[in-house]
Amino acid sequence: MLLLLQSLAHLGIHLPMITIKDIARELGLSISTVGRALTDHPRISRETKERVQEAAERLGYVANTAARVMRGGSSHLISLLVPDIRSEFYSMVAHILSTGFESEGYHLTLSITDDDPNREMQQMRELMSARVAGVVIVPSANPRRETAEMLSKIPHVQLLRRIASLGDWFGLDDEQAIVDAANHLIGLGHKKIAYIGDNTFPTGKARYKGFRRAMTEAGLKIDDSLVLLGPPELKFGTEAVHKLVQGRKPATAIITGAVLVTLGVAEQLSKLNVKVPNQISIVGFGDGPWQRWWGPGLTTLKLPIEEITTGCALWLLHRLKTSRQQGKDPHIAVSPTTLVIRNSTAAPKSTRVLR
Amino acid sequence: MLLLLQSLAHLGIHLPMITIKDIARELGLSISTVGRALTDHPRISRETKERVQEAAERLGYVANTAARVMRGGSSHLISLLVPDIRSEFYSMVAHILSTGFESEGYHLTLSITDDDPNREMQQMRELMSARVAGVVIVPSANPRRETAEMLSKIPHVQLLRRIASLGDWFGLDDEQAIVDAANHLIGLGHKKIAYIGDNTFPTGKARYKGFRRAMTEAGLKIDDSLVLLGPPELKFGTEAVHKLVQGRKPATAIITGAVLVTLGVAEQLSKLNVKVPNQISIVGFGDGPWQRWWGPGLTTLKLPIEEITTGCALWLLHRLKTSRQQGKDPHIAVSPTTLVIRNSTAAPKSTRVLR
DNA sequence: TTAGCCTGCGCGAACGTTCGCGCAAAATGC
DNA sequence: GCATTTTGCGCGAACGTTCGCGCAGGCTAA
Numbered sequence: 021m022l023l024l025l026q027s028l029a030h031l032g033i034h035l036p037m038i039t040i041k042d043i044a045r046e047l048g049l050s051i052s053t054v055g056r057a058l059t060d061h062p063r064i065s066r067e068t069k070e071r072v073q074e075a076a077e078r079l080g081y082v083a084n085t086a087a088r089v090m091r092g093g094s095s096h097l098i099s100l101l102v103p104d105i106r107s108e109f110y111s112m113v114a115h116i117l118s119t120g121f122e123s124e125g126y127h128l129t130l131s132i133t134d135d136d137p138n139r140e141m142q143q144m145r146e147l148m149s150a151r152v153a154g155v156v157i158v159p160s161a162n163p164r165r166e167t168a169e170m171l172s173k174i175p176h177v178q179l180l181r182r183i184a185s186l187g188d189w190f191g192l193d194d195e196q197a198i199v200d201a202a203n204h205l206i207g208l209g210h211k212k213i214a215y216i217g218d219n220t221f222p223t224g225k226a227r228y229k230g231f232r233r234a235m236t237e238a239g240l241k242i243d244d245s246l247v248l249l250g251p252p253e254l255k256f257g258t259e260a261v262h263k264l265v266q267g268r269k270p271a272t273a274i275i276t277g278a279v280l281v282t283l284g285v286a287e288q289l290s291k292l293n294v295k296v297p298n299q300i301s302i303v304g305f306g307d308g309p310w311q312r313w314w315g316p317g318l319t320t321l322k323l324p325i326e327e328i329t330t331g332c333a334l335w336l337l338h339r340l341k342t343s344r345q346q347g348k349d350p351h352i353a354v355s356p357t358t359l360v361i362r363n364s365t366a367a368p369k370s371t372r373v374l375r
Numbered sequence: 376m377l378l379l380l381q382s383l384a385h386l387g388i389h390l391p392m393i394t395i396k397d398i399a400r401e402l403g404l405s406i407s408t409v410g411r412a413l414t415d416h417p418r419i420s421r422e423t424k425e426r427v428q429e430a431a432e433r434l435g436y437v438a439n440t441a442a443r444v445m446r447g448g449s450s451h452l453i454s455l456l457v458p459d460i461r462s463e464f465y466s467m468v469a470h471i472l473s474t475g476f477e478s479e480g481y482h483l484t485l486s487i488t489d490d491d492p493n494r495e496m497q498q499m500r501e502l503m504s505a506r507v508a509g510v511v512i513v514p515s516a517n518p519r520r521e522t523a524e525m526l527s528k529i530p531h532v533q534l535l536r537r538i539a540s541l542g543d544w545f546g547l548d549d550e551q552a553i554v555d556a557a558n559h560l561i562g563l564g565h566k567k568i569a570y571i572g573d574n575t576f577p578t579g580k581a582r583y584k585g586f587r588r589a590m591t592e593a594g595l596k597i598d599d600s601l602v603l604l605g606p607p608e609l610k611f612g613t614e615a616v617h618k619l620v621q622g623r624k625p626a627t628a629i630i631t632g633a634v635l636v637t638l639g640v641a642e643q644l645s646k647l648n649v650k651v652p653n654q655i656s657i658v659g660f661g662d663g664p665w666q667r668w669w670g671p672g673l674t675t676l677k678l679p680i681e682e683i684t685t686g687c688a689l690w691l692l693h694r695l696k697t698s699r700q701q702g703k704d705p706h707i708a709v710s711p712t713t714l715v716i717r718n719s720t721a722a723p724k725s726t727r728v729l730r
Numbered sequence: 731t732t733a734g735c736c737t738g739c740g741c742g743a744a745c746g747t748t749c750g751c752g753c754a755a756a757a758t759g760c
Numbered sequence: 761g762c763a764t765t766t767t768g769c770g771c772g773a774a775c776g777t778t779c780g781c782g783c784a785g786g787c788t789a790a
Contacts, residue, residue: 037506037776040776040777052740052777068739084775085505086440087777090445091745091776092778106463106466106470107466112461114466114469115487119489122498130483131483132470149438149440150440150441150452151392151439151440310664406746406770407771408769408770410747411749441746442747446749
């Protein structure tokens with residue numbers, strides 16, 4: 021019989037799944053006894069438990085999660101919502117979360133929002149429908165009100181970006197990061213510093229604020245024609261370099277305020293054959309594999325992704341275990357970035373102009 | 376009442392979910408009528424459907440997926456099992472699948488196997504328990520028999536790697552890829568070609584076979600001391616370069632047979648300050664962002680990941696729709712790689728020795 | 731000896747949804 | 761004007777699991 025079933029399976033015929041009912045019939049026990057035996061209930065004798073275990077394995081029983089969830093249990097599903105999993109940062113986040121949750125009996129599902137508020141909302145609806153146990157989200161720029169409402173109904177943690185009306189959040193000290201970058205350049209003697217960054221996300225605004233603060237505190241004037249703000253995309257980075265070159269403005273250094281912008285700027289500088297750091301210095305945002313390869317090695321802000329992701333995971337697990345009310349004593353963690361100094365920054369050789 | 380509930384939600388109190396029962400009570404209809412109205416049953420009047428729709432939105436109803444699944448429906452969950460999501464290839468796969476499935480009403484879940492057969496099996500167990508609709512898997516090196524058995528019970532597609540006993544598979548023409556790489560070098564005049572590659576996976580063995588074939592067909596002798604086989608890891612790549620250097624063997628070119636090995640070899644060549652392509656030529660495996668940045672630009676085999684992933688997604692969706700027996704007319708697609716020629720390969724300058 | 735407790739197990743309801751069946755009333759066919 | 765179909769909706773079972781409750785039989789304590 022069992023052999024027959026197996027050979028059927030091998031032919032690709034989808035079999036009806038084995039349930040505890042089948043085990044009960046096989047052993048002449050009641051359904052509830054089998055159920056309790058499988059969940060290691062104290063009121064079941066060791067002998068019965070062993071018999072049930074054996075039969076379960078022999079028949080290839082796998083518990084039906086759906087039924088368990090419907091009884092009011094948790095789905096043991098935690099969902100990660102990110103704009104784009106191809107990003108080295110978000111894929112790192114996914115990896116850490118997946119392995120971290122697995123050891124606690126949770127499973128990670130993945131939702132791509134593409135930074136589209138509508139898609140984000142649609143994804144959240146599906147997750148609510150699936151009764152996920154928890155959510156880790158990197159919110160889009162302008163989340164829908166409904167998205168925030170749904171989030172508020174279940175355990176969740178926000179990563180990097182933040183919806184102000186919600187509680188728990190693990191992020192970076194965006195403002196201080198750029199302050200550090202600017203101070204590094206200022207310390208080298210730079211005065212004409214260009215800033216190419218994002219102004220669509222709150223995080224981007226905080227970084228730009230950091231740039232202004234550092235310049236002001238150093239007593240330097242900010243040349244608005246050297247400040248290029250746009251979306252945090254590769255394309256904007258390349259275009260910004262073009263503008264900087266065409267404007268023939270005297271910049272001796274560049275700070276980039278977003279990961280993809282850094283990539284675009286670096287790519288374009290290479291393409292235009294600009295000598296770094298001789299002609300111009302550059303401090304990037306975000307460290308990874310390619311920053312070591314690029315040109316002379318890119319001085320850049322290393323983001324503590326592993327740390328905040330791990331913190332995120334632990335905190336969410338804590339929330340799930342204690343199942344306390346969200347919103348009470350929200351956990352807000354702001355982690356510092358680290359400036360990794362390579363060879364893309366040096367003292368300005370002269371008042372040479374980037375052209 | 377509704378306002379009260381909403382404010383409670385805002386305080387983070389987890390509410391009991393709204394069900395069709397609640398809607399039925401609200402409208403004075405039966406449960407089944409509400410159910411049918413929501414699924415657009417033809418036997419329900421347009422007017423009733425509109426009333427139900429309105430009430431559902433007003434109360435914030437979200438269908439309980441678990442209940443639907445338990446009735447025998449599909450979970451609309453498709454799972455991706457990969458060794459490591461941080462890989463640029465697998466994260467690309469995840470992105471394509473997630474967006475592709477979403478438009479068809481499916482949702483992607485992510486499982487990291489870490490190339491560990493036991494972890495892979497454990498993940499598969501969970502997926503069976505969750506009654507996922509389908510699976511896309513990059514199998515580990517030596518999958519457990521139980522893993523294959525479980526896979527055979529549900530719609531699935533294998534990607535890149537392959538368990539021979541299972542049907543559908545989308546992969547690369549690994550053997551021909553390395554043949555192309557070797558022929559490129561042979562065409563440039565190279566005779567002493569080193570091969571650094573994997574021999575633990577079937578795909579790795581196929582690539583090595585390609586190397587032997589190309590050399591033999593060109594009438595060249597294979598120097599076994601220039602053939603370094605090991606696990607497809609970065610570390611092995613760096614170590615292999617060390618061995619090659621210490622052996623003081625006359626190799627004028629290197630072919631790498633795995634993505635991470637390529638990374639390790641490239642990193643080590645840079646570190647040892649080996650002049651490429653003057654001292655030695657190199658053809659890498661797998662194209663991506665850093666291959667353009669590295670040194671003079673890496674000549675490499677571009678893998679058609681987008682194509683095979685898209686094919687994979689479409690085929691699985693086809694299987695899910697037609698729900699035909701798996702195993703009948705299995706779909707096996709072997710896609711060719713493309714040699715992208717950059718500046719890491721040139722004619723051998725002399726009989727110069729790598730040291 | 732009797733009252734109370736512990737052990738080991740069964741009964742049956744509940745979770746939210748879907749769907750076959752049934753049953754009126756309205757609409758149609760002749 | 762009667763028979764038949766169509767329309768619109770309700771009843772109740774089923775999916776697989778969990779869990780409160782109940783009920784024997786054996787045990788301990790007074």
